Amino acid sequence: MKKVVIGTVAALSLLGVSGQVSAAEPTTIKASTVGTGSVHAQAETEIASVTSLATPQEGQKNRSSGNFSVENLPEGTYALKFVVDGANPGTHFNVMKDVSGGFDPTIWSNIYDGNTTDVQTDRSFYISNPSGTDSNFVVKVYALH
Numbered sequence: 237m238k239k240v241v242i243g244t245v246a247a248l249s250l251l252g253v254s255g256q257v258s259a260a261e262p263t264t265i266k267a268s269t270v271g272t273g274s275v276h277a278q279a280e281t282e283i284a285s286v287t288s289l290a291t292p293q294e295g296q297k298n299r300s301s302g303n304f305s306v307e308n309l310p311e312g313t314y315a316l317k318f319v320v321d322g323a324n325p326g327t328h329f330n331v332m333k334d335v336s337g338g339f340d341p342t343i344w345s346n347i348y349d350g351n352t353t354d355v356q357t358d359r360s361f362y363i364s365n366p367s368g369t370d371s372n373f374v375v376k377v378y379a380l381h
Contacts, residue, residue: 280317281310284377288329288363290370298364303334304377305359312381313355320349323373327366334360352380 288301306316320327328348332340343361344353363375 279310279381280378281381282376283309283316283379284361285374286363287372287374288366289372290366292365298330298332298340299362300329300366301363301375303360303362304375306357306361306377307359309355309357309379310381313379315352315380316355317350317352317378317380318347319376319378321374321376322371323349323366323369324371325349327369327373329366329375330364331361332364333358334362355379 284304284306286301286304290300292298292300326348328346330342331344331347333343334340342364343356347353366373
């Protein structure tokens with residue numbers, strides 16, 4: 237049996253991925269098969285990070301974090317991925333939109349580590365109603381493109 241070793245650029249070329257990868261903007265590229273005989277490359281770019289309390293902030297019914305922005309997404313973004321750092325396994329929460337002087341709607345419910353969602357953009361999202369943790373945690377949002 238022969239082993240074939242190819243470099244990252246050659247592997248990405250075989251997958252049909254082109255462009256530049258910059259050390260200044262780290263991006264993870266994953267290859268996976270989708271459908272019969274096709275290959276899909278996926279890149280993840282961190283677009284937001286916010287610290288959440290384990291419970292709603294003092295004087296708040298739902299809000300457990302400050303606002304974070306999901307704007308200026310990379311071209312071809314088709315989903316958002318939420319990564320939770322520093323929380324117990326099973327920690328979940330909602331994401332709400334801050335509406336000045338109005339009702340704050342829930343945008344995504346029951347979000348947990350590794351969860352992917354549809355793409356919605358705004359400059360005023362926040363973490364709400366965390367459950368399953370007793371300590372503060374960090375939520376990082378990645379654009380999948």
